[in-house]
Amino acid sequence: MPKRGVYERDAINAILDEGFLCHLGFAVEGQTYVIPTGYARSGDQVYVHGSAASRMLRELISATPMCLTVTLLDGVVLARSAFHHSMNYRSVVVLGEARQVTEREEKLEALRCFTSHVLPGRWDEVRLPTDQELKATSVIALPLNEASAKVRSGPPVDDEPDYALDIWAGIIPMRLVAGNPTPDARLRPDIPARKYLIPGAVVTE
Amino acid sequence: MPKRGVYERDAINAILDEGFLCHLGFAVEGQTYVIPTGYARSGDQVYVHGSAASRMLRELISATPMCLTVTLLDGVVLARSAFHHSMNYRSVVVLGEARQVTEREEKLEALRCFTSHVLPGRWDEVRLPTDQELKATSVIALPLNEASAKVRSGPPVDDEPDYALDIWAGIIPMRLVAGNPTPDARLRPDIPARKYLIPGAVVTE
Numbered sequence: 001m002p003k004r005g006v007y008e009r010d011a012i013n014a015i016l017d018e019g020f021l022c023h024l025g026f027a028v029e030g031q032t033y034v035i036p037t038g039y040a041r042s043g044d045q046v047y048v049h050g051s052a053a054s055r056m057l058r059e060l061i062s063a064t065p066m067c068l069t070v071t072l073l074d075g076v077v078l079a080r081s082a083f084h085h086s087m088n089y090r091s092v093v094v095l096g097e098a099r100q101v102t103e104r105e106e107k108l109e110a111l112r113c114f115t116s117h118v119l120p121g122r123w124d125e126v127r128l129p130t131d132q133e134l135k136a137t138s139v140i141a142l143p144l145n146e147a148s149a150k151v152r153s154g155p156p157v158d159d160e161p162d163y164a165l166d167i168w169a170g171i172i173p174m175r176l177v178a179g180n181p182t183p184d185a186r187l188r189p190d191i192p193a194r195k196y197l198i199p200g201a202v203v204t205e
Numbered sequence: 206m207p208k209r210g211v212y213e214r215d216a217i218n219a220i221l222d223e224g225f226l227c228h229l230g231f232a233v234e235g236q237t238y239v240i241p242t243g244y245a246r247s248g249d250q251v252y253v254h255g256s257a258a259s260r261m262l263r264e265l266i267s268a269t270p271m272c273l274t275v276t277l278l279d280g281v282v283l284a285r286s287a288f289h290h291s292m293n294y295r296s297v298v299v300l301g302e303a304r305q306v307t308e309r310e311e312k313l314e315a316l317r318c319f320t321s322h323v324l325p326g327r328w329d330e331v332r333l334p335t336d337q338e339l340k341a342t343s344v345i346a347l348p349l350n351e352a353s354a355k356v357r358s359g360p361p362v363d364d365e366p367d368y369a370l371d372i373w374a375g376i377i378p379m380r381l382v383a384g385n386p387t388p389d390a391r392l393r394p395d396i397p398a399r400k401y402l403i404p405g406a407v408v409t410e
Contacts, residue, residue, distance in 0.1 A: 021278055021292070023228035025239035030269050034230035034239050036276040036296050064235050071241040073226055073381070076403060082320055082331045083338040087226070091241050115287055126287045127367055133288040155389045162332055163391055168398050173384035174406060176278070183375040184360045186368055193373050198281060201379060 012149050015092045016041045018072055018200040020118045024048060025067040039068065040110070040117035041144075046094060047101070047110040049139045068094040068142055072200060073174045079156035080167040088152050088171065095146040101139040104131075110139045119196050176201045217354050220297045221246045221275055223405040225323045229253060230272040244273065245315070245322035246349075251299060252306070252315040254344045273299040273347055277405060278379045284361035285372040293357050293376065300351040306344040309336075315344045324401050381406045 022039045025032060039048045046068060075088035101107050108129065115123045129137070156169050178201040181193040197203060227244045230237060244253045251273060280293035306312050313334065320328045334342070361374050383406040386398040402408065 021276065021294075023230075023239050023241075023274060023276070025228075025230035025237040025272070027232050027235075027237050027269075030232075031300060032230040032232050032237055032270065032272045033300075034228050034272045034274040034298065036228075036274065036294065038292065064232075065237065067230070067237045067239045069228055069239040069241065071226065071228070076323060076383075076401075078324065078327070078386075078401075080332055081334070081338075082316060082328065083334050083342070085320060085324075085327075085331075087243065089226075089241065093239065095236060095238075111287060115290060118281060119283065119290075122283070122290075123287065125372055126290075127285055127370055127372065129286070129288050133286075137288070155391075165332055166393075166396060167330055167332065168386075168388070168396050169392055170386050170388040170398065172386050172401055172403060174403070175382055175384065177380055177382045177407075178281075179378035179380065181283075181373075181375050181377050183373070186360075187374055188371075191371060191373050193375065196281075196283075196377055198377060198379070202382075 009144070009147075011151075012092050012144065012147050013041060015072060015090045015149055016046065016070055017117075018090075019070040020199050022046075022048070022068050022070045025069070027064055038114055038118070039070070040113035042110070042113045044144050045141045046144065047113055047139055047141055048098075049110060049114055049137055065095055065097050066142070073176075074153065075174050076172040077152075077156050078169055078172065080158045080162040080165045080169050084156055084158055084162075086152060086156070088154070090149065090151045090153075092147060092149045094142055094144060096142050098140040098142050101141055104134060107134055107137065107139050110141070111137065118198060121194070122196070125194075178203045214349070214352075216356075217297050217349065217352050218246065220277060220295045220354055221251065222322075223295075224275040224277055225404050227251075227253070227273050227275045230274070232269055243319055243323070244275070245318035247315070247318045249349050250346045251349065252318055252344055252346055253303075254315060254319055254342055270300055270302055271347070279358065280379050281377040282357075282361050283374055283377065285363045285367040285370045285374050289361055289363055289367075291357060291361070293359070295354065295356045295358075297352060297354045299347055299349060301347050303345040303347050306346055309339060312339055312342065312344050315346070316342065323403060326399070327401070383408045 071091040077086040276296040282291040
């Protein structure tokens with residue numbers, strides 16, 4: 001089967017850990033909003049953060065059940081018929097109610113997770129958050145107990161008679177690529193960039 | 206300003222035309238869902254499609270206002286402080302009520318848009334939809350009159366004293382790359398692949 005639901009926690013964790021950009025959905029007064037934002041998994045929960053001034057997180061905290069979706073695009077699927085064109089992807093949908101993280105130590109740990117997830121090792125290099133910065137940051141946690149994954153992989157599936165047609169069919173693989181680090185114009189030239197391993201991305205030389 | 210709202214239609218159209226995967230948000234009985242799916246812009250509206258059996262589209266058609274979000278990731282922004290780390294991206298959020306496309310000619314035109322948007326020229330090569338396939342496909346249209354874009358670009362913005370720190374800062378550029386087409390195992394070897402230009406993707410040789 002090219003498309004199937006996956007409920008095993010290991011499979012869900014692997015997708016969550018390979019991505020770092022999610023789409024967060026929530027409703028305010030009957031209108032649904034979907035906002036892209038960063039996230040990091042920590043055990044059985046996902047942390048999402050943003051400015052304390054952000055309307056999104058203020059709303060989420062008191063919201064109806066929300067939805068966090070992560071999608072990794074793997075390819076475009078070209079069938080012989082227009083109808084059977086598709087995409088190969090892996091996605092996770094997490095449903096639930098968000099908990100606001102208020103305790104200082106947990107908030108700091110969540111921030112460490114965000115940074116370490118996208119840029120392993122970076123947390124040990126950077127100037128760490130001050131108390132004022134911690135106060136200016138909202139962090140919410142979403143439990144993973146209502147999470148599911150959906151995966152489409154493999155070749156196109158055509159209607160049997162269509163296999164005889166003179167039409168190219170197959171997959172165009174898609175991947176996210178991290179390019180060479182571009183230094184800030186104000187960086188002192190004697191400070192070298194390390195090799196950063198962005199999750200889910202191929203690093204070019 | 207690194208982050209700003211953009212409301213000009215040309216800027217919104219450019220982002221919508223560069224992407225092809227959106228995240229669609231809608232509410233069913235108080236629960237928000239966010240689902241990844243394909244889309245294509247056609248003038249002042251965006252078409253979204255799926256199987257007629259899909260619960261998502263059935264719900265959307267009678268739904269409260271929905272939200273369609275497209276996000277193009279451009280880079281990871283490394284500041285000297287953990288607090289100012291960010292991402293460069295361009296996103297569009299479209300709010301509104303979906304209209305079900307029922308008329309045969311418009312449905313066919315929407316399907317042509319989906320295919321031609323992701324794979325220019327492909328529509329003229331493939332076996333076109335039968336009446337039965339058209340009936341099995343749901344298409345909805347979402348008007349672009351309530352659309353906005355958000356863009357973050359440029360270098361990290363650090364607190365002034367932090368510029369003196371011995372910490373690398375800059376951008377890791379991110380891009381979507383389309384690999385070499387992989388033929389279906391059942392493809393006749395005498396049928397060549399053409400060069401497909403996937404929107405927003407760099408094509409490798």
